[in-house]
Amino acid sequence: MKKVIKLTVNGMEKELLVDVHSTLLDVLREDLGLKGTKKGCNQGECGACTVLIDGNPVPSCSLLAVKADGKDVLTIEGVAEAGKLHAIQEVFNEKGAIQCGFCTPGMILVTKKLLDDNPNPDEQEIKEAIAGNICRCTGYAQIIEAIMALAGRKQVR
Amino acid sequence: MRLNEFDYYDPATLEEAVELLNQKANGAIIAGGSDLLVALKQKLQTPNYLLSLDKIPSLKKVKFTENKLTLGSMVTLDDIIKSSLIQEKLPALKQAAWEVASPLLRYQATIGGNLCLNTRCRFYNQTSFWRSTRGPCFKTGGKSCHVTGTEERCYAAFCADIPPVLIAYGARINLAGMQGARTISLADFYNGEGRFPNVIAAGSGEILTGIEIPFPQTGVKSVYRKFRLRDSIDYPLVGAAVALKLDAQNKIEMITLSCTGTASGPVNIKSINEVLRGAVLKPEAIWDAAAAAAVELHPLKTSLVSPRYKRDISRVVIAEAIATAGGVTL
Structure with a gap:
């Protein structure tokens, strides 16, 4: 059908x-x-x-x-607009929050939702937000660090 | 793992949906679909058609009145978590909804879907390839249960988080069928049987339309406590919902306890009220009551942990739930 x-x-x-x-x-x-x-x-x-x-x-x-x-x-x-990476993507690159890259699209999108709702999340809130996304490289420390770096920024868009 | 072919209907009214469900054979109702799709991919269910409730607006309603909350069966778990009124009036419901699956799935998963969740077993929730090596168990149409080895019944475990909480609150549910609408207590919706664990799964031809949850009396404290192997996303090994009220002398006036994860339906432990009513909540009394309650759960090896471990952990989970509700440190 x-x-x-x-x-x-x-x-x-x-x-x-x-x-x-x-x-x-x-x-x-x-x-x-x-x-x-x-x-x-x-x-x-x-x-x-x-x-x-x-x-x-x-x-x-x-x-x-x-x-x-x-x-x-x-x-x-x-997520990127007019060939320019989104701030979340930039920071994931800078902080090495990307290894094999397989979980990255999902991680970026849940981060976007998190920051849209709550521009200044603490570490616990970040961990809860990414609880449904598994990184099999186990690069969680860098991913959390990257999102922490975005927390409190005025314009993540 | 791809999905088998099926037809798909999404009628705009409840009447059409009920009629369709009773006219066409071998259909499955799809609400959020987060759990059903896994079962379809594993060929645990092979329906001819899916009946979607997406387009029926009345099923998404949330209605607060003075003494109760009425939730449409298609209200998502995320909506429940984000409701400040639910947090205030029915905190254990919020807690249980928050502990289901992961944030991503909670945007999709519905309260109705959670109440109708199928039972789970280490021999059942596997791919068709995995299952083919052992032959069908009782739940998949075989002669006997692989857990017990001989018996002609299914012992798969009921693992939904929300039902024990709603049973502790004394919730009732609305069902719509060819004979019209009826309201039954949620506890009566379950039959404790592993293969077809609830009225709808057993073939009543009805649709779950709503849940009515009375607000507890002033002073009642409610708690849901869950233990699972993976904290970020998992079904409960055991979950315990407690509602209790202390009198002016800090003695227990009433207490209800309902558990999930160990038997083929939610287990309402009625004896807890006789054991603890009139008692002052102290760690020793709580541990004794929890040990007595855990004896009423008869876990079998339906998951990867041993029944003995499950019994031990049940005792701890029940004790912690009672202690938290009573404001006692164990």
């Missing part, structure tokens, strides 16, 4: 014919070629497939594409 859905992906409106049994992750990666969103555990436990849906981070492997109909989706490809 197929269905037409409307998505706004990184600011662009799309009308797509999708299989009702496709996950949003599969549609993003395979139909739209947005491979920045990673497939990790495919069970919603690792957070590698995180995208922002109407501003909230959700594991796209655990969401049917048809359930995202009419929603606004932000993937890692939409």
Whole structure:
């Protein structure tokens, strides 16, 4: 069974014919070629497939594409603007909060949500915010350090 | 792991949804879907169609009245956590919702989905390939349970965090079916059976539409305490919900205790009230009561830890929950 859905992906409106049994992750990666969103555990436990849906981070492997109909989706490809890295991406680079890079798109997106809601989080709040994102390089210290460096900045956007 | 093909319906009214569910065979209701999708990928369920409740606005309502809260079954756990009124009136509900899965899943997961959560077992929650090496267990249509080896019943463990809290609060749920709507106590929704653990799973053809939670009397303290292997994201090995009230002499006037994670349904430990009513809360009395309560839980080897470990940890979790609610340091 197929269905037409409307998505706004990184600011662009799309009308797509999708299989009702496709996950949003599969549609993003395979139909739209947005491979920045990673497939990790495919069970919603690792957070590698995180995208922002109407501003909230959700594991796209655990969401049917048809359930995202009419929603606004932000993937890692939409975070940088006009070829310029987002402040979060800059700081992750500077602080070495990026090793193999597989968890990074998800980490950046949950960080964005965290800072949008609470521009000045403390360490505990940061740890709670990234609790659903696993870094198998175990580079958590640098990731937390990077987010701490962003805390309190006036304009993270 | 890809999903099998299925059809998908998202009717705009409850009446249509109930009719569809009762007309077409072999359907599964999808709320948030965070747990169902894993089961579908592992081929634990192979429905012909999914019935989505997304487009039914009445199921997303939150209504506070003077003496109770009514939640639509599609209210997300994140909405519950962020409600300051729930934090104030029903703190253990907020605590339990906050301890479910991870922040990412809580944006998606719903209260109705949590109440309808399937039971879990180390032999059941595996890929179809893993399961094929051993043959089907009782829950997947085989002759006997792999946990006990012989018995013709399923012992998978009920692992939802929120039901014990709502049972301790005395919550009731609204069900809609072909015969109309009815309201039953949440405790009666569960049958303690591992294979089809609740009224809906057992095939009543109904949809869970709402949850009514009475506010506790003034002075009642409620607590949910959970123990799990991974703190960031995991089902409970054991969870305990306590609601208690102390009288003017600091003696226990009433106490309710409900546990999750050890049996095939939430376990309401009624004897706790006889054991502790009239007692002054002291560490010794709490440990004794917790030990007596833990005996009523009969954990089996449904997870990776031994039943003995689960019993020991249950005692500690129950004691901590009672102590926290009573404001006592153990």
